[in-house]
Amino acid sequence: MGEIRLTKGCLQSLQTIDFAASFTFAWLLEFLAAFLSALRSRFCWAFAPCRMLVGRQKNGERHTFPIPSRRGYAGRRSKAGQLIVPKWQASIEELPDRRDLGSSSLILNQHGTPSNSMIRSFKARLFFSLAHLPSRTMSTHSGAAIAQQVRFDILAENHVLDNRNKAREIARTFISDTVTAPTPEMYAYAALATIGDDVYHDPSTTALETHMAQLTGKEAALFMPSGTASNQIAIRTHLRQPPYSVLCDHRAHTHKYEAGGTAFHSGATTIPVIPSNGHHLTLVDVEPQTILGDDVHFAPTEIIALENTLNGTIFPQEDIIAISTYAHSHGIKMHLDGARIWHVAVETKTSIKELCDPFDSVSLCFSKGLGAPVGSCLVGPKDFIKKARWFRKLFGGGMRQTGILAASAAYALTYNFPQLERVHALAKRLEAGLEDIGAEITSRAETCMVFYDPSSVGVNYNEIAERASALPEPLVLGGSRLVVHFQTSDAAVDDFLAVVRELAEEKKKAGFVKPDVPIKSNGFKDIYVRRVAKPTVDGTNVNSN
Known part of the structure; x- marks a missing residue:
């Protein structure tokens, strides 16, 4: 960053200038203001905004002069440590109260030219703004620094392993068929879509x-x-x-x-x-x-x-x-x-x-x-x-750019739609297994869903969810709704039925007797309740509703 050095000679020269008319001095001040603005643009300095100083001639005409506002700290040093402008050239005490900057009047002498007191006041304000950089400065960050702030890597170090674990979880999730995940083949096909x-x-x-x-x-x-x-x-x-x-x-x-x-x-x-x-x-x-x-x-x-x-x-x-x-x-x-x-x-x-x-x-x-x-x-x-x-x-x-989404949909229609017959067969196997255990089926498996009520065997949904979440490979369950999808594994269906059967047998051994009058079914439970096991600090699984 460059420096501007102002000597006492410069100050004295301003005092000795004889202005021919007040409008000439006004023009000079405007020129100086433009010069300061140019310096600000050239060296990326953001000087304090100028206020307008109003001057009056004897004939009542008004002239305005841009005067820099008082900002910053007196005696600010440059990066090299050298004082750019000494304090004595522009101390805070020399300046009027900031509230008066916008209403100060130029004092003109009998010849219609600015008085010495006005010149001294202007010099103090001018050099004060040069000496002290304001708080609102332009950013000095380079493009590379900003890019470093913006960049972000969303992939975890073990994201491949995480995705494999997630795929195993999806295969054992019964809360919805929306959990299905795109396959590598679908991704590859989508990458060929238009943009x-x-x-x-x-x-x-x-x-x-x-x-x-x-x-x-x-x-x-x-x-x-x-x-x-x-x-x-x-x-x-x-x-x-x-x-x-x-x-x-x-x-x-x-x-x-x-x-x-x-x-x-x-x-x-x-x-x-x-x-x-x-x-x-x-x-x-x-x-x-x-x-x-x-x-x-x-x-x-x-x-x-x-x-x-x-x-x-x-x-x-x-x-x-x-x-x-x-x-x-x-x-x-x-x-x-x-x-x-x-x-x-x-x-x-x-x-x-x-x-x-x-x-x-x-x-x-x-x-x-x-x-x-x-x-x-x-x-x-x-x-x-x-x-x-x-x-x-x-x-x-x-x-x-929805081409990749459209291509994924096209892939699903072509390769995943034919797998729905297997999905329906799994749902019917799930229904048959629950009936065999003695659970009530509240809505039959016509397609991919089964609604059941285990209270007929003395078991409730929370007990099933807790036991299922404690398996070596946990099951993810909702309430009364069981949803099968094309990525559901056969083992997940078998493990779920095993959990319900085990709990029903425990209740029977504990003395539960199925009533002669069927227990009134609660019908459809809230299908958007998720119960999933989450690992604790010691590595064990706990149930989260």
């Missing part, structure tokens, strides 16, 4: 959307970041003018597990309906709850939103068609949360197109069951998808 910006155009993403539209028999499709986003954007796109309501099953994901999104995003009332058969909605359930007409006390039903599968159960297609026919006859839109519709197609041997035909819009998930890391797809008419794209941007769901 376009999907807000504008990405060929890989567009190709996936085209395929999904053809697969479902709809005109267009839109890639979404999540199933919740897909459902909520679909509802918002269908609803045009309030008031309105959305009818759905009381267990529906859109109603219970999307954070009240229907009310928040769309301002719609949700009408939850309990199926009279305990399994799925029928027209008998839907028709009385549908709000028609123009009674000002009620919000008309504009959408009927169904879910297939719902808690692993399959919605019979004939009942869907009956509800759809009724809805369309009254101008009501039909939306399907088909996050796990892949399981319906596999179990019923029905094409995806046929399953989607009764609906105006369908949401299909790539990360539930199929193993893609991210993504869902919304399908429907062209005008609907065009409007949905606008809402996707509005909701913050527009993404950039």
